[in-house]
Amino acid sequence: MWTQKLVHTKRGVFEIFETGSGEPLSVTHLYSEFNDRGYYFADRFADDFHVFLVNLKEAGQSDSVKDEIELSMSETCKDLEAVRTALGLEKWSFAGHSTGGMLGLVYASHHPDSLKRFIAGGAAATNEYMKHKDSIYSFKNPKNNRLKEIFTILASPEATKEERVQAGREWTKMSLYRPERFNEYFSVPSSGKVVQKRLDYYSYTELPDYDIKGDISKINTPSIIFCGKYDSQCPFVFSEEIHQLVPGSLFIVFEESNHFPHLEEREQFGEMVKRFLDLGVGN
Known part of the structure; x- marks a missing residue:
């Protein structure tokens, strides 16, 4: 069960949803909006962490931006720092998937003293x-033309x-x-709809x-980089590159996953979360 809270910080008011117990863990996505239904990716950490699912500016009941630069990754990381401070946490960990993983890399490089550990997957540097x-976003990919048609439909008011x-x-x-398992993977309602203003700024x-x-070659925070072997959004080679650049990072590959290993290989993903919890213990 996810509980809503409005957090008042020096950088504005942020809506968060929390669940679980244990060490604090921040989860968000660069351009998604969450509610009390949670988030498929964040749900996988709830058995082992006290998870704070953060709505960034322009998402949910969080404040709007006064200047578009506030939508940038670097400014967003300052917002996460403001939330952490307002919650009274000396440190927390961070988990991010896709552009949430990219945000986590920026966070770890800009604010290393605030993170105990971080995990990033399906991302690129x-x-x-x-x-x-191999990316469906590339004109070189055979599915790209159809994807453009899909985007047209999604954007059409008609x-x-x-x-x-x-x-x-x-x-x-x-x-x-395994696209034929779509209904199985997404059978439980969740949240995470696109915040168009944030997506447009990123794009x-x-x-x-x-x-x-x-920047990430200077990270010294204990970290896990993961990826589905057949990721069609941010292909495998880009997660591999991140692993090679982040000193001491652990690299985990999901052999039967595309972009959503937290749904496609739930048991193996759960094992990775346990390893993440133990990461850096004793250091």
Whole structure:
């Protein structure tokens, strides 16, 4: 059960949802909005951590931005720091998937003293993933033309709700190793809808110059980097690159997953969470 709380910080008011007990863990995504239904990725940590699921600015009941620069990863990390401080936590850990994982890499490089450990998956350290032939976002990928049609449907005010639902379903299926198991994976209601303003800032302002390879090579926080072997959004080679750049990181590959190993290989993902909990213990 996820409980809502409004946290008043020096950088504004943030809506968070929390569950579980144990060490504090922050979870968010760069452009998603959450509610008391939780979030599939965050749910996997609830048995082992006290999870704080954070709605960033422009999401849910969190404050709006006064300047677009507040939507950047670096400013967002300052917001997470403000939330941590307001909660009275000296340190917490961070878990992020996809652009949430990218945000976690920036967080670990900019605020190393605030994180006990972090885990990032299905991510990339540069914008090169958008050009890779194995990414559905690349014009080199055979599914890219259909994906563009899907985006048109999702953005069209003339599309019916059912058309948008089916388009979103097809997009998600492109990112599953076994798309025929879609109904099984997503049978339980959850949250995480796209916050368009945040997505647009990432896509048109931050992504064109996105390259954090130099920054993450200086990270010294205990970390796990994970990826589905057949990831069609941020292909495997980009998680492998992150692992090679982050000193001392542990690299875990999910052999029968695409972009959602927390759903596609739940048991193995749970084992990874246990390893994450033990990471850095005794150091």
